[in-house]
Amino acid sequence: MKISDTLTNQKKELEYSDKVRIYLCGVTVYDQSHIGHARTIIVFDTLRRFLEGNNIPVELIQNFTDVDDKIINRAKEQGESANGLSRKYIQTYFEDSDRLNIKRATNYPKATEHIDDMIDLIKNLVNNEIAYTSKNGVYFRVSKFSDYGKLSKKKTEDLESGARIEVDEAKESPLDFALWKFSEEPPNWNSPWGKGRPGWHIECSAMSIKYLGKNFEIHGGGRDLIFPHHENEIAQSESFTCEQFAKIWMHAGMITINGEKMSKSVGNIKSINHVLESWGPNVARLFCISGHYSKPIDYTEDLLKENLIKLRQIETCYYELRLAEEQEQSEDISLLLVESREKFDAALNDDFNTPLGLSVFFNMIKTINSFAADEKITKQMAKQALPVLEYMLEVLGIKVQTVSDEEVKSIFDLINKRETLRAEKQFEEADKIRDQIAGLGISLIDHKNRTLWMKKEPIKAENQ
RNA sequence: GGUGACGUGGCAGAGCGGUUAUGCGUGAGCCUGCAAAGCUUAUCUAAAGGGGUUCGACUCCCCUCGUCACCUCCA
Known part of the structure; x- marks a missing residue:
């Protein structure tokens, strides 16, 4: 280094x-x-x-x-x-x-x-x-x-x-x-x-x-x-x-x-x-390493907001991998993973260039999320990708919210209930359940054949 | 006044003497019961200004302008 x-x-x-x-x-x-x-x-x-x-x-x-x-x-x-x-x-x-x-x-x-x-x-x-x-x-x-x-x-x-x-x-x-x-x-x-x-x-x-x-x-x-x-x-x-x-x-x-x-x-x-109250630790950390460590960073709400959006992408990626199901289609992402890890490390090894490292990191996330949107993330891929993602999260000190097994179960039941209602086109009832799930801090993303759920970090500044 | 650093597209922000950084934003479209997220595509075809070196400079050199930090306690 x-x-x-x-x-x-x-x-x-x-x-x-x-x-x-x-x-x-x-x-x-x-x-x-x-x-x-x-x-x-x-x-x-x-x-x-x-x-x-x-x-x-x-x-x-x-x-x-x-x-x-x-x-x-x-x-x-x-x-x-x-x-x-x-x-x-x-x-x-x-x-x-x-x-x-x-x-x-x-x-x-x-x-x-x-x-x-x-x-x-x-x-x-x-x-x-x-x-x-x-x-x-x-x-x-x-x-x-x-x-x-x-x-x-x-x-x-x-x-x-x-x-x-x-x-x-x-x-x-x-x-x-x-x-x-x-x-x-x-x-x-x-x-x-x-x-x-x-x-x-x-x-x-x-x-x-x-x-x-x-x-x-x-x-x-x-x-x-x-x-x-x-x-x-x-x-x-x-x-x-x-x-x-x-x-x-x-x-x-x-x-x-x-x-x-x-x-x-x-x-x-x-x-x-103050910053923690409004934006939480993950956004604060991303913000603080968004520029090269040797240079000044100007504190603006816009920059914090940008990093909040990035945090959301990280959360999506994490849950897409965590909750991956079997799919008919898949992609080979081994090369992406190996290259991302290499480039990430190389960036940090060269005078701790975190903005460059982050660009590699978010490129990887973007690619994984795009596969997920196309229903192309298999359990096998997730198993490969998670260690790389977790390594980077650990280095960056980003903690994604997790849920206990019991919570998972009740979330799962609620999602199934909602799915049934949606299939019956009882959308009002389905939306009520979605609100109920939101009350547990869980957001839903409806994909074509499945519903992804994720626990997002609550961020005060997001609702203002 | 002295010393050091910096000036990149609407914003943030890298690398590199000759190839799209990347992200955010914005426009359009796709997907969706809705929402959210995501996707596709486009947009901006950037380099403070002026010289110079070079076949070629955002990248090297010089000058000008501007910004900042330190010279006092400071992360």
């Missing part, structure tokens, strides 16, 4: 020995997460599913930043402890994540539970004079890291003249960033330099090294983290280990609204909860 590496600006072969180790920068837990956060998570979840679907073990570490000025300020506003607030939003995060059908990461380390690891790392930097203490805290001496700027392609001179950096006379250079901030107020911890709390970037260095080692395969996050967060992580980590940090830097594009980045400060947020 090849992945575009932000550091080298090239597609790099993903090399690994026993497993692929991924560190994903998670969220700062001070509020509900929005669909932009979801996009990044979905991209990496889908990547992980793809690797695992091809028998490549993955270790995925995703952190929670649970100590930070924003959390502290928000907690103060709400008269709550910082810890209580972050816990609450961690819980919300997991609720969102589960509903989005995100596989749980291997571990979700929290900053507050790794203070000692951070202190050890800072100690090392201080001892090597890469970090220094000032009256406000401990700072990283950027001038000691000659590669500074290599990820974000920035020159230190340009940054200095940028003049948008906070003015802090206690720092040797405006570029230096905090490893440890002194604070007498909680949340704070003891350190060799004084009471305080960690700077933002140090947690990811400490935790990624702790869980994944000094160099691991992929470090990911949103594009907006490239500078300064990931740049600073590289500086800290490589100063500490004297080795190359992550092998590949993979960054997900932003979700925009009217071409503008979704963010709290602009106030154009669509929360994950």
Whole structure:
């Protein structure tokens, strides 16, 4: 598999020995997460599913930043402890994540539970004079890291003249960033330099090294983290280990609204909860991988609607295969299946090109659905096709609604009753039964010689 | 101001130096008791603008214009 590496600006072969180790920068837990956060998570979840679907073990570490000025300020506003607030939003995060059908990461380390690891790392930097203490805290001496700027392609001179950096006379250079901030107020911890709390970037260095080692395969996050967060992580980590940090830097594009980045400060947020309520998890997932992961996706109702229609096609296909009956005619679809699987994998293997992969996927679905419409899907074909479809659904994280055996039985009885009525041309009565079936969440499709039933995901936005 | 990315048909969105991407939408037709879904076919014969390289460019190079992101917390 090849992945575009932000550091080298090239597609790099993903090399690994026993497993692929991924560190994903998670969220700062001070509020509900929005669909932009979801996009990044979905991209990496889908990547992980793809690797695992091809028998490549993955270790995925995703952190929670649970100590930070924003959390502290928000907690103060709400008269709550910082810890209580972050816990609450961690819980919300997991609720969102589960509903989005995100596989749980291997571990979700929290900053507050790794203070000692951070202190050890800072100690090392201080001892090597890469970090220094000032009256406000401990700072990283950027001038000691000659590669500074290599990820974000920035020159230190340009940054200095940028003049948008906070003015802090206690720092040797405006570029230096905090490893440890002194604070007498909680949340704070003891350190060799004084009471305080960690700077933002140090947690990811400490935790990624702790869980994944000094160099691991992929470090990911949103594009907006490239500078300064990931740049600073590289500086800290490589100063500490004297080795190359992550092998590949993979960054997900932003979700925009009217071409503008979704963010709290602009106030154009669509929360994950909101999107899930209106469109459900499958549409949300399809939407989030409908463009290449590295590019922005503009949030529009039209685009969500388009993905809803696609979900319906998937559901139709799934049930056509599941409920296939014996037919007189058939087609040979082995080649279609083999080619679809190959092209799907090839698309994802080439820099995780999900839009291309999806086009292969929907081509296959369209073809199968067209055979189904012509009464050409046999049990034998379905048996061949289902594993391929299910593999792709598993990779994409799409969950089609299923029904229990008892439900199947009652649905079956109702359908038979309706068929009898239809044969007798008692259409009003037949329609009543159809409504009754619809009440169970089941939709019917009348084919020439049979009636297909399917359980569609209820989508609120569809009826509006 | 600096850095990076991008500009493809009504919309979304890929690949590729010479062949239909694909999907959605739209028109017509088929199927159906109706509905839904599906099918067939058509539609749009796209490449921001201007140069250049080439036998040939949407694809490579240059310029102009435009959009966005980062340079401050940010997925």
